[in-house]
Amino acid sequence: MITELGHFALILALFVAIVQATVPLIGAARRHNGWMMFGRACALAGLVLTTQAMLALMHAYVVSDFSVINVIANSHTDKPLLYKITGVWGNHEGSMLLWVFMLAVCSAAVALFSDNLPPALLARVMAVQGMIAVGFLLFILLTSNPFLRSVPPALNGNGLNPVLQDPGLAFHPPFLYLGYVGFSVAFSFAVAALIEGRVDAAWARWVRPWTLASWCALTIGIAMGSWWAYYTLGWGGWWFWDPVENASFMPWLVGTALIHSAIVVEKRDTLKSWTILLAIITFSLSLVGTFLVRSGVLTSVHAFATDPERGSFILGLLVAAIGGSLTLYAIRAPALRGGGLFAPISREGALVLNNLLLSCGCATVFLGTLYPLFLDATGGPKLSVGFPFFNRTFVPMMVPMVIAVGIGPMLAWKRGDLLGALQRVWAAYIATALAVLIAFYVTNGGPVLAVLGFGLATWLATAVVIELTDRLGLFRIAVRDSLHRAIRLPRAAYGMSIAHFGLAVSVAGFSASAFDREAIEVVKIGNAIDIAGYHLVLESVDRIPGPNYVADDAAVRVSHDGHLVKVMHPERRFFPLQSQTTSETAIRTNLLSDLYIALGDPGDGGGAWTLRVYWKPLVPFIWLGAVIMAFGGLVSLSDRRWRVGVAKRARGKGPVASAAAAE
Amino acid sequence: MSRLLYLLPLLLFVILAGYFTASLRSGRDIRELPSALISKPAPNFDLDGLGRSEKLSLSGLKGHPAVINFFASWCVPCRVEHPLLMRLKTENHVTIYGIAYKDKPADSLKLLDTYGDPYARVGVDQAGLTGLDFGVYGVPETYVLDSAGIIRKRFVGPLTAESVDTELLPLLKQLEHASGGAS
Numbered sequence: 001m002i003t004e005l006g007h008f009a010l011i012l013a014l015f016v017a018i019v020q021a022t023v024p025l026i027g028a029a030r031r032h033n034g035w036m037m038f039g040r041a042c043a044l045a046g047l048v049l050t051t052q053a054m055l056a057l058m059h060a061y062v063v064s065d066f067s068v069i070n071v072i073a074n075s076h077t078d079k080p081l082l083y084k085i086t087g088v089w090g091n092h093e094g095s096m097l098l099w100v101f102m103l104a105v106c107s108a109a110v111a112l113f114s115d116n117l118p119p120a121l122l123a124r125v126m127a128v129q130g131m132i133a134v135g136f137l138l139f140i141l142l143t144s145n146p147f148l149r150s151v152p153p154a155l156n157g158n159g160l161n162p163v164l165q166d167p168g169l170a171f172h173p174p175f176l177y178l179g180y181v182g183f184s185v186a187f188s189f190a191v192a193a194l195i196e197g198r199v200d201a202a203w204a205r206w207v208r209p210w211t212l213a214s215w216c217a218l219t220i221g222i223a224m225g226s227w228w229a230y231y232t233l234g235w236g237g238w239w240f241w242d243p244v245e246n247a248s249f250m251p252w253l254v255g256t257a258l259i260h261s262a263i264v265v266e267k268r269d270t271l272k273s274w275t276i277l278l279a280i281i282t283f284s285l286s287l288v289g290t291f292l293v294r295s296g297v298l299t300s301v302h303a304f305a306t307d308p309e310r311g312s313f314i315l316g317l318l319v320a321a322i323g324g325s326l327t328l329y330a331i332r333a334p335a336l337r338g339g340g341l342f343a344p345i346s347r348e349g350a351l352v353l354n355n356l357l358l359s360c361g362c363a364t365v366f367l368g369t370l371y372p373l374f375l376d377a378t379g380g381p382k383l384s385v386g387f388p389f390f391n392r393t394f395v396p397m398m399v400p401m402v403i404a405v406g407i408g409p410m411l412a413w414k415r416g417d418l419l420g421a422l423q424r425v426w427a428a429y430i431a432t433a434l435a436v437l438i439a440f441y442v443t444n445g446g447p448v449l450a451v452l453g454f455g456l457a458t459w460l461a462t463a464v465v466i467e468l469t470d471r472l473g474l475f476r477i478a479v480r481d482s483l484h485r486a487i488r489l490p491r492a493a494y495g496m497s498i499a500h501f502g503l504a505v506s507v508a509g510f511s512a513s514a515f516d517r518e519a520i521e522v523v524k525i526g527n528a529i530d531i532a533g534y535h536l537v538l539e540s541v542d543r544i545p546g547p548n549y550v551a552d553d554a555a556v557r558v559s560h561d562g563h564l565v566k567v568m569h570p571e572r573r574f575f576p577l578q579s580q581t582t583s584e585t586a587i588r589t590n591l592l593s594d595l596y597i598a599l600g601d602p603g604d605g606g607g608a609w610t611l612r613v614y615w616k617p618l619v620p621f622i623w624l625g626a627v628i629m630a631f632g633g634l635v636s637l638s639d640r641r642w643r644v645g646v647a648k649r650a651r652g653k654g655p656v657a658s659a660a661a662a663e
Numbered sequence: 664m665s666r667l668l669y670l671l672p673l674l675l676f677v678i679l680a681g682y683f684t685a686s687l688r689s690g691r692d693i694r695e696l697p698s699a700l701i702s703k704p705a706p707n708f709d710l711d712g713l714g715r716s717e718k719l720s721l722s723g724l725k726g727h728p729a730v731i732n733f734f735a736s737w738c739v740p741c742r743v744e745h746p747l748l749m750r751l752k753t754e755n756h757v758t759i760y761g762i763a764y765k766d767k768p769a770d771s772l773k774l775l776d777t778y779g780d781p782y783a784r785v786g787v788d789q790a791g792l793t794g795l796d797f798g799v800y801g802v803p804e805t806y807v808l809d810s811a812g813i814i815r816k817r818f819v820g821p822l823t824a825e826s827v828d829t830e831l832l833p834l835l836k837q838l839e840h841a842s843g844g845a846s
Contacts, residue, residue: 229737237770240737277672319680326673333669520773580746583777600777610776 003068006056007147010097013049013104014137016042020107020130024123028195036119039126040111046133047108054088054101057146061088067153070094070146076159076577078548086170093146095173099290100136102174102181103129110185110210117206124192125185132184135317143310162549162575162582168228175221176248180286182214183255187283190276191325194332199272204265207279209642211262215255216633222248223626230619231585231596238622241390246369250362251285257358258282260351268348268413270338273329274355280329284322285362346416350408357401364393395449402456402507405500406463410470424470428462435459443514453511460504468497495636499629506625512618520600524608532615534595535559539567541599541609549573551584554599554609558588570599570611591624593617705731705806705814706796710786713763714772719786721812728815728838729808730759730831732782733794736770738802744821748781755832761785764794764802807834810842 020042027035060068061084064077074091075084083090089098107129114122140146189207193199225248230238239245258278264271291314342348368389406428410421435458439451469475471489472482519531528537539555552572558565571584588595593616600610709720724731732748734741751757761782763771768787775785788794797806805818816834818826 237737242737244739273669281672315680315683319684322676323673323680326676330670330673334666581778598777600773612773 002056002059003065003147003149006053006059007145009049009052009056010137010141010147013046013053013100014134014141016045016049017130017133017137020046021127021134022130023127024130025127028120028123028127031120033119036123039123039130040114042130043104043107043111043126046130047104050097050101050104053147054097057094057097058085058088061085064157066155066157067149067151068146069148069150072150072154072157074159075157076548077156078577079159079165080547082167083165083170089173089177090170091146093140093144095177096136096140096144097146098174099177099181100133100140102177103133103136103184106181106185106210107133110188121189121192121196121203124195125188128188128191129184132188132321135320139310139313139317143313159548159575159577162573162580166228166232168224168231172221172224172228175217175224177221177290179214179216179218179221179255180251180290182210182217183251183279183283183286185210185214186258186279187325190279191328193276194325194328197332197335199265199276199336201266201269204262204275205642208259208262208266209637211255211259211279211282212633212637215252215259216630216637218248218252218255219626219630219633222252223623223630227623231587232583238619241368241387243369246365247285247289250365250369251282251289253358253362253365254278254282254285257355257362260358261355264348264351268340268342270340270342270348271352272336272338273333276333276336277329278355278359280322280325284318284325287318287321340414342413343415345411345418347408347411347413349416350404350411353404354401354408357397357404361394361397361401364397365390368393391449399452399456402460402503405503406460409467409496409500410463425463425466427466428459431462432459439511447514450511450514453507457504457508457511460507461501464497464500464504468494490641491639492636492641495632495634495639497632498635499632502625502628502630502632504625505621505628509618509621509623509625512621513616515617517615519611519613521611522608523611529611529613531595531613532593533560534565534615536597536611536613538609538611541602546573548577549575549582552599552602554597554611556586556597556611558595568595568597570597572599589620591620594619701814701817703814705808705812706793708762708786708788708793708796710762710788710793713761713768713775713785713787716784716786719760719762719784724760724808725810725812726842727758727810728835728842730757730835731762731806731808732759733762733764733788733797733799733802733804733806734771734774735764735766735802736774737766740821741803742778744803745778745781747822747824747827749779751827751831752781757832757835758783762788762793764788764799765791805831807831807838809838 020039023035023042024037024039027033027038057070059065060071061075062081064071064075064084066072070091070093074087074094079087087094089095107126110122110125110129114125117125186207189203189210193203222245225245226238229240229245258275261271261275261278265275340348407418407421407425410416410424411418432455436451436455439454443450471493472485474482517532519529521529523529523538525538525540528535530536535558537557537559539557541552541554544551544553550573552574554570556568556570558568566588568586568588570586573582573584574580575582583598583600585596585598587597594614596614596616598612600612602609705721707721709722710718712718730751734744748759751759759782761784763785766787766789768789771785771787775782786793791799794802797804803821805822806814807816809815815838816830818831822831
């Protein structure tokens with residue numbers, strides 16, 4: 001009954017979305033106020049209905065209702081409650097429902113926090129959001145319905161794959177989706193602006209917080225996915241340039257460019273058509289990413305291949321959304337005239353460089369991901385695309401990027417003083433030179449990339465600190481005045497510094513993999529391994545029962561300089577239902593390095609086990625940096641200028657004058 | 664001129680979408696795509712063995728039907744497929760040859776050490792060139808060759824219990840029979 005109510009709510013949501021996609025649009029064209037405002041009501045109704053659908057499916061999972069096909073395929077009574085709940089989006093149908101639910105949340109949020117938005121713009125944004133919802137609801141109802149019943153019901157379910165029963169993976173898709181779906185708001189604003197034919201500073205000010213919020217979620221989502229791969233999958237590897245990973249990385253790259261180019265639109269009223277294009281591309285890549293997530297049926301590039309019916313529908317959806325918006329762009333964008341002029345060496349110039357490098361980086365990843373497919377079609381020469389390709393193309397592009405991130409914020413708008421800025425960061429040169437020397441010494445002239453990476457990280461980190469202290473006037477003016485400046489400095493400025501610093505931290509983490517140590521040995525109980533100053537004794541291996549598995553649990557006593565650090569417990573779990581073994585690594589981190597232990601096969605004769613031990617310096621910095629970046633985004637998001645009534649459309653005067661003046 | 668510039672994104676997208684549409688429409692069952700290689704001799708390969716395993720080459724496989732499975736230690740769907748391959752080996756006694764695709768040999772070895780080795784022999788295709796010859800989109804993919812080295816079937820993505828029972832095993836039985844009858 002509850003399942004049917006959920007199904008029914010989803011069908012109703014489709015009709016509401018159809019209304020939302022059309023009525024406000026007509027209202028905006030005819031300047032009919034009531035029709036325009038109707039979009040808001042639809043968005044709120046849509047949220048209520050999709051929430052109901054979401055809860056209904058969750059209910060079916062929690063009570064293990066094995067008359068629902070989706071629950072049979074993905075759940076089991078023995079499964080822990082947490083994974084029953086996360087199992088809702090651990091499959092294709094459920095993840096699509098989660099997507100639509102988040103879209104409804106975003107639409108409702110726009111509807112609620114849009115009091116200072118011009119009614120026509122709001123109406124059009126609502127309509128575009130409605131169109132996206134129509135597409136996805138149709139997709140779910142016609143090809144991927146999670147509410148279908150099975151007659152007769154099954155006695156028990158097939159269970160969720162043990163590899164997927166993991167907290168990191170359980171919460172990775174929701175964050176990714178929040179990021180993807182959040183970009184739909186930027187997309188809707190872009191399409192609405194194209195329909196209206198005007199983009200101005202106020203528009204950028206409305207769009208930026210939404211973009212920033214989705215960017216934060218996507219950053220966290222990608223970091224979680226990489227962390228999950230690190231501890232379950234790749235023996236310490238954290239990025240594989242796998243198509244699935246690339247699919248989430250591409251919208252991140254373009255989204256990062258979008259955040260930055262929107263600043264230029266807001267402050268200097270130029271780069272408009274470019275920013276609109278970025279908004280469209282970011283969401284387009286998010287759509288592609290949606291269909292390539294790690295959970296569920298659509299696990300890899302095979303996504304489009306596994307089901308022709310779904311494949312055709314997805315393709316149709318993509319063509320309608322991307323093709324439609326790009327057509328609109330081709331027609332309307334030439335009319336968007338930029339206002340502010342700027343010299344190549346200026347804050348704008350630096351941001352253009354950032355955009356250029358990020359989009360080229362994204363294009364490289366795109367090519368690297370799809371190239372094998374194209375070659376296959378054209379029968380061209382065989383080429384392999386993997387780590388070497390990305391290391392040789394993507395990484396060199398990011399090197400000037402990181403250098404520019406250090407210097408860009410010091411340039412003034414319109415016309416910057418590069419020489420002056422380069423002189424102000426003298427301390428950064430010394431720090432960088434020192435870092436390179438130390439890295440060179442420690443690695444014995446080791447991998448160039450590692451040495452270079454440390455230099456870059458140090459450069460960026462010191463440049464960020466110098467920029468901030470300069471701005472606060474520390475060491476130049478009285479401490480009281482500095483404090484005063486520190487309080488008055490907008491949160492957005494802090495956010496930028498924090499995020500850029502986070503990038504430096506991550507770069508340091510990427511580079512440090514050159515110093516990894518590893519030891520793989522068959523160890524008898526009571527014997528020891530030594531690695532990087534740690535002394536590890538395998539004390540015992542016990543068989544303990546879990547909720548739906550049996551585990552071999554090892555106790556490894558770790559000491560450093562004779563002091564006990566910790567007793568670590570790597571496990572091997574056997575899931576009888578799927579007759580599958582998984583390995584639970586034990587990781588001990590002190591935020592500067594990880595000690596990573598995985599339990600392998602028992603050795604012959606018993607009493608001995610294979611232990612794989614890794615010592616990975618600075619590896620936590622990779623994810624720490626990502627968290628810092630996302631935190632910077634949130635700090636910037638808390639800036640009061642997004643909330644205070646400055647976001648009113650300019651009335652044709654001041655630096656933000658634009659097409660608005662024409663009306 | 665500048666108008667054309669604004670058209671460029673659309674044009675690029677049309678080309679891309681056209682390509683995908685063409686590949687979707689070229690055959691209803693995309694699982695068998697691209698079928699160019701079906702019923703054709705398998706591309707030749709001669710790969711170094713993984714660890715202590717012998718070399719894996721096409722000529723060495725002829726004479727018997729063969730199942731070739733492309734896998735990698737970094738691949739999630741492969742991990743999902745793995746128990747099924749183990750079952751094929753232990754319960755159905757199917758000989759599976761593995762090709763470690765774009766994977767460091769040390770990592771592939773660790774995978775097999777940790778989770779069990781379903782393969783009779785494993786070849787190392789670290790550069791992914793053999794995979795390209797076969798037209799591998801991504802891992803895992805499984806190919807069935809008859810005793811003359813002709814590709815009979817391609818499974819894109821992880822094998823499932825259903826595809827094993829309804830397609831792979833019957834096909835193998837039929838091929839065994841044919842090769843048994845011929846010799």
